[in-house]
Amino acid sequence: MPDVSEDAKLQRALYVGGVTLVVALWLLPLFAVMLTSIRSNEELMAGNYWGWPQKFSLIENYTAVFEQTAMLRFFLNSLLITVPSVIGVLILSTLTGFVLSRYPFRGSNLIFALFVGGNFLPAQIMMIPVRDLMVRLGLYDTVYALIVFHIAFQTGFATLFMRNFIAALPGELFQAARAEGASPFQVLRHVVVPLVRPALAALAILTFTFIWNDYFWAIVLTQSDAVKPVTAGLNNLRGEWTSAWNIISAATIFVALPPVVMFFLMQKHFISGLTMGAVKG
């Protein structure tokens, strides 16, 4: 490993400059889409796809996305699907993680293994029965179909996450609570809930990103524009606005914004959660 910290300032600046160049290349395609989202129609017609825009049409393009497409509706649908799902996952996995880490019983390891193993299943293996189930429950093509599915699926990963986190909490806390005669429910309320906040933060940002970005279940469980989330909506838009690249680009940036903003706000939680999730499952 080159030990830059001991080298001269100039060398350090060169190094940062070099890495900046690599990042610029790495994000070049995304940057081009961002630029295109503020390009005017005329420039696109003239073939200025990658150059600097001569005229900025930021307001026009984004207004067009809001007024002429259903993106705002899709965006709202995504929120209506993602937020309740994340809350549901956090609640259920705190409960399952608490029980599986602190109340071992015969078969508890098997149950834990089921949660972990189910997490690896490819979506297609459960697609037909899940779709059929939602049709029979009358939930197909409503946001509830996606909410129920996402809560169920993410609970697998989240249980693994919460169980490991709660198992790593100091055991004396639990012994003391039990010595004072606290019921399991009281232990949950007064010991576990205050201590798992950092884990819940990591889990919230991770599941938010997973669910917001989901495309497969969006197209399997919904059909109409009134319930479709942004990912499926964006893909439809591409079919309808084939040559209006500036509008598509603006819509794309709009879709990407929430997870990217959340990522930059809660980066540490996101990275630690993702690493732990991959390493432990």
Next chain:
Amino acid sequence: MPRFWRRNRHWMTPALLLLPGLILFSLVILAASFETVWISLLDWDGIGAKTWVGLANYVELAEDPQFYVSLKNNIIWLLIFMLAPPIGLALALIVNQQIGGMRILKSLFFVPLVLATVTVGVVFGWVYDPTYGLLQLIFGLFGGTAPALLSDENFATFAVATAGLWPQIAFCMVLFLAGLNNLNEDLIGAGRVDGARGWRMLRHVVLPQLSQVGFIAIAVTVIGALRSFDMVAVMTTGGPYGSSTVLAYQMYEESIFSYRFGYGAAIATVLFAIMIVFIAWYLRGLIKAERSNA
């Protein structure tokens, strides 16, 4: 009733707390997965009557040329995805320096990871655009013409998998950076005392300590390549002429578009059987690592 509750609450409360999550997960995820295996033995259009056909769906699958196209494409995905761990490692090593400004650069590298696959699809559609795309721009500099990758039977899968590589590299990078954070300082110090620097330090001191995280990166990448669906659905819808389908996409197409749920279920079961081999290998590796750590 209150007495019964007081006497039994020490085990009944935990059971009641566990049940909602367990029931939901078992019903929606686990039971559904088993049901698919059963459906693969039926002829079913998704609405009407189900007819038992035994292994007929699998027999048909074994003779379906499209199945072999999907299988071949899954292997291409796998091979291209294998670039993600080494590139991710290289990027992780590059940004793993204690210099001002490195933190924000590091975060920028992670961005593709939080983008939806649909977004990645749009972004790369832009790169691959045959008239004005970045690729054409580069070819144009040398006076050439870029091939229309996504509408070319020979290139479509390579182009889509390469686009999928983008977030996968970022994922591997995150894993390797976590590994680099956990390096044993003593070993680094000992290496330095022994005069190991630069390349030799990397080769003999750093890399051996990253073997576990490297294993995880490879396993996660293999599973990711086998799971690939979104990028294909968004960028080519399996075309041109079904040349870029993968198993996951073929399964979706047979079920949703052709109403052949039994046949789709058979494809899903085969995909699952292939994945189980890798998942078992992965879990075994993890358990082994955990034991040697303990």
